[in-house]
Amino acid sequence: MSTTGSEQQQSGTVRRVALVGNPNVGKSVLFNALTGSYVTVSNYPGTSVEVSRGTVRIDGQSWEVIDTPGMYAIHTITEEERVAREILLNERPDVVLHVLDARNLERMLTMTLQLVEAGLPVVLVVNIMDEAERMGLQFDLELLRQRLNIPVIGAAMARKRGLAEIQQAIAGYQPPQTPRVISYSRLLEGDIHAVTSLMTGSYQLSHRALALLLLQGDEEVAELVRGCEGAGAVAIEQAVRGIAFERRESFHLDLSMERKEIIRKAVQGVVQVPANRRETMGERLSRLTVNPLTGVPLLLLTLYFGLYRFVGDFGAGTLVDFMEGTLFEKYFNPWITDLVKGITSWWPLQELLVGEYGVITLGVRYAVGIILPIVATFFLFFSLLEDTGYFPRLALLVDRIFKRFGLTGRAVIPMVLGFGCSTMATMVTRTLETVRERILATLLLALAIPCSAQLGVIIALLSKVPGGLAIWAGMMTLLFLVVGFVAAKLLPGETPMFYMELPPMRLPQLSNVLTKTYTRMQWYFLEILPLFVVASVLLWLGKITNFFETLVSAMNPVMQFIGLPREAAVAFIFGFFRRDYGAAGLYDLQTKGLLDGRQLTVAAVTLTLFIPCVAQFLMMKKERGWQVSLGIFGLVSLLAFGTGYLLNQFLVATRWLG
Amino acid sequence: MKLSELAEDIIERLWIEVEEEGGAFLDPEAAMGLKSDAEAVRELARNALVELRNGMLYIRPEGREAGRMTVRRHRLAERLMMDVLNLRGEAGEQKVCQFEHLLTEGVDIKICTMLNHPTTCPHGKPIPPGECCYQARQSGDLGVVPLTEFKSGQEGEIAYIQTDDSKKMQKLMAMGVLPGNRILLTQAFPSYIFKVGFSEFAIDTALAREIFVRKR
Numbered sequence: 001m002s003t004t005g006s007e008q009q010q011s012g013t014v015r016r017v018a019l020v021g022n023p024n025v026g027k028s029v030l031f032n033a034l035t036g037s038y039v040t041v042s043n044y045p046g047t048s049v050e051v052s053r054g055t056v057r058i059d060g061q062s063w064e065v066i067d068t069p070g071m072y073a074i075h076t077i078t079e080e081e082r083v084a085r086e087i088l089l090n091e092r093p094d095v096v097l098h099v100l101d102a103r104n105l106e107r108m109l110t111m112t113l114q115l116v117e118a119g120l121p122v123v124l125v126v127n128i129m130d131e132a133e134r135m136g137l138q139f140d141l142e143l144l145r146q147r148l149n150i151p152v153i154g155a156a157m158a159r160k161r162g163l164a165e166i167q168q169a170i171a172g173y174q175p176p177q178t179p180r181v182i183s184y185s186r187l188l189e190g191d192i193h194a195v196t197s198l199m200t201g202s203y204q205l206s207h208r209a210l211a212l213l214l215l216q217g218d219e220e221v222a223e224l225v226r227g228c229e230g231a232g233a234v235a236i237e238q239a240v241r242g243i244a245f246e247r248r249e250s251f252h253l254d255l256s257m258e259r260k261e262i263i264r265k266a267v268q269g270v271v272q273v274p275a276n277r278r279e280t281m282g283e284r285l286s287r288l289t290v291n292p293l294t295g296v297p298l299l300l301l302t303l304y305f306g307l308y309r310f311v312g313d314f315g316a317g318t319l320v321d322f323m324e325g326t327l328f329e330k331y332f333n334p335w336i337t338d339l340v341k342g343i344t345s346w347w348p349l350q351e352l353l354v355g356e357y358g359v360i361t362l363g364v365r366y367a368v369g370i371i372l373p374i375v376a377t378f379f380l381f382f383s384l385l386e387d388t389g390y391f392p393r394l395a396l397l398v399d400r401i402f403k404r405f406g407l408t409g410r411a412v413i414p415m416v417l418g419f420g421c422s423t424m425a426t427m428v429t430r431t432l433e434t435v436r437e438r439i440l441a442t443l444l445l446a447l448a449i450p451c452s453a454q455l456g457v458i459i460a461l462l463s464k465v466p467g468g469l470a471i472w473a474g475m476m477t478l479l480f481l482v483v484g485f486v487a488a489k490l491l492p493g494e495t496p497m498f499y500m501e502l503p504p505m506r507l508p509q510l511s512n513v514l515t516k517t518y519t520r521m522q523w524y525f526l527e528i529l530p531l532f533v534v535a536s537v538l539l540w541l542g543k544i545t546n547f548f549e550t551l552v553s554a555m556n557p558v559m560q561f562i563g564l565p566r567e568a569a570v571a572f573i574f575g576f577f578r579r580d581y582g583a584a585g586l587y588d589l590q591t592k593g594l595l596d597g598r599q600l601t602v603a604a605v606t607l608t609l610f611i612p613c614v615a616q617f618l619m620m621k622k623e624r625g626w627q628v629s630l631g632i633f634g635l636v637s638l639l640a641f642g643t644g645y646l647l648n649q650f651l652v653a654t655r656w657l658g
Numbered sequence: 659m660k661l662s663e664l665a666e667d668i669i670e671r672l673w674i675e676v677e678e679e680g681g682a683f684l685d686p687e688a689a690m691g692l693k694s695d696a697e698a699v700r701e702l703a704r705n706a707l708v709e710l711r712n713g714m715l716y717i718r719p720e721g722r723e724a725g726r727m728t729v730r731r732h733r734l735a736e737r738l739m740m741d742v743l744n745l746r747g748e749a750g751e752q753k754v755c756q757f758e759h760l761l762t763e764g765v766d767i768k769i770c771t772m773l774n775h776p777t778t779c780p781h782g783k784p785i786p787p788g789e790c791c792y793q794a795r796q797s798g799d800l801g802v803v804p805l806t807e808f809k810s811g812q813e814g815e816i817a818y819i820q821t822d823d824s825k826k827m828q829k830l831m832a833m834g835v836l837p838g839n840r841i842l843l844t845q846a847f848p849s850y851i852f853k854v855g856f857s858e859f860a861i862d863t864a865l866a867r868e869i870f871v872r873k874r
Binding site for chain 1 (some may be wrong): 748765824825826827828829830831832833834837838844845847848851854855856857858859860861862864865
């Protein structure tokens, strides 16, 4: 164990505490309870993993609190776990709070063991005690404290139980006099010694822990050791290779079994499990959600009320009417227009600010008046659903179907998110396991998943055409299925396996849901508002230079090809800047009476399928690179106009929709 | 009594001819190109396993048991090559012929137990059960099966995880899917859902095939 960082930290005024633990053990709730409202959420450098930081003052001492992503073991596999360990390694926290779920004490203590073994300053928080006690489990945490020889606190963060004790434990943390050693079997100890005896460097983690990580084939640790040991690294690697070969069949298993045995002894008498336990409400609900017979109707109900009624009707209808129709059109826009015209009489500047495509009258109005209410209601719905623990259940329900598209059930989360904002969803496809899966998900998001902004306008638009909405929805579903199926067949590679922990279902906490919604909104606004402004400026430039006229003329043949009037080109050009601009452009054409029902339906279908907005394209480029994103771009354009053509021919021939 | 490899091959053929093909005897010359006074044939006769009449081999009661066990070893070896070592075709068959002679002195019992007392060889012929098979059946040890064989609501103990992907293995172990832990399958469609302790997990069929559980 090394303490090289501690001198610097003691001289500074801020000390650090890191929260670690499995996913879904209430880390974030503890984090929010500790830090209150001063929180920053940012991506960990070089990753898409979010890390929250906040501060808390305890007894006059200021502490930075870091909420790390969920991890199952100190030997890391996923990107989230790597980030969590990086934080432990690089930020050298003064206290590490290991939060675990009381109901799964025995299983989760394995990681406590690893943290203690690594020489980290561990305080154990046994969370969710209330639910565990309701199940009839009884705990003797004092006994556990004696056995582990680290501070152990029972807590129920949803009720703020144990918060004061946790604060005291952080403030009064004393590092142990002698490093705590977990002893293994003679065989394993021999292997550990063979490696540690060669190590001379000083690290943030103990030599024993590093040796075990090396033996487990951890490449990052190997890299770290190579950097620290210099010339000695060769001998270490040789020793590790030798042992790894000797025990190639079962090293991981043996180590896991030894740890399991140590934990089994440590929790003897600590937990009393009742012979018969009652099924809780959450468990009953959980069973209903995962059984296809009840789960599918429940899913449809959730989507109907959540997406259609709440986001569609309330967000995109009521709220948008009020914000855009009343606040902007009636009050704000006339006022600002008069104001600007009073200040300057130079026409181009007037146009830029408050003209037809003005930064304020169009850009800000769209962003605040239309998009804000829609994405706010969507993110609220999404965060609420996320906190109930419903998504993993949804994932297992659709896994079999998604496998046909080369995706696993995990992809359901970006897909659902795509109905909110496809740009954000494209970013979230990073969490999928293989590159192949990410490309397939990106393609489907770009093609057949309409974002909430677009959805709102299109539903409003097509609800006036009898049968139009059904055709539109049918086309989207058809293309999703066909393209997904064909793409999965054509793209080489295998679909990864699906495994997921199902966190217990619980009532979401309002404060937590609101915080999540707020963070997502913040991200959205920082990313999107500038794009709206840029789009407005470009449109303005296009207008005053007559570039648009040229472009519209150039697109004329394409429009004719799919049976639309030339004015519709405007909607498609706008559509590239924002998909919803395009849909809103159609809205204008319709009110002017330029489109009949058939043309409206064809235009809506083509526009929804067509190019994702600029923001999504840029995100695709960032995540997948030029080659893939341009490929998807070309494919999506082809499919969009091709489908538009066929649909138009079909509708003309069958004389549907006039 | 340890027979030579050739003698083992002969008694094996004889047993199959008599017990499975319904023949009365084996013609060593036609079946294996051996003269009736070949050393291996005489070895069998010396050990009172066969009777030689008019150049034809007839099985004796003692020979029945010996033949049965040789056939058993051969078919166990076939299973081992196919299921575990993944050797197929000509090469596999050759290896089987060499390997079966090593399965003596209790090695067959170990292999049989490891393969969970198989009842048929890869070609569908029955493997004559050994003492270990009877014992396993009697003790009600229905053996180790992949999780896919469980019905929802069935409980058991995790026996082992068999996967080529060491990361996946580690992930599963970190999630508590460890040999010796009790496991309860709560649903088998559309995905497999199981409980270990108080935690619940969902996996697909492919992964469920790699988790082996002991029924109870």
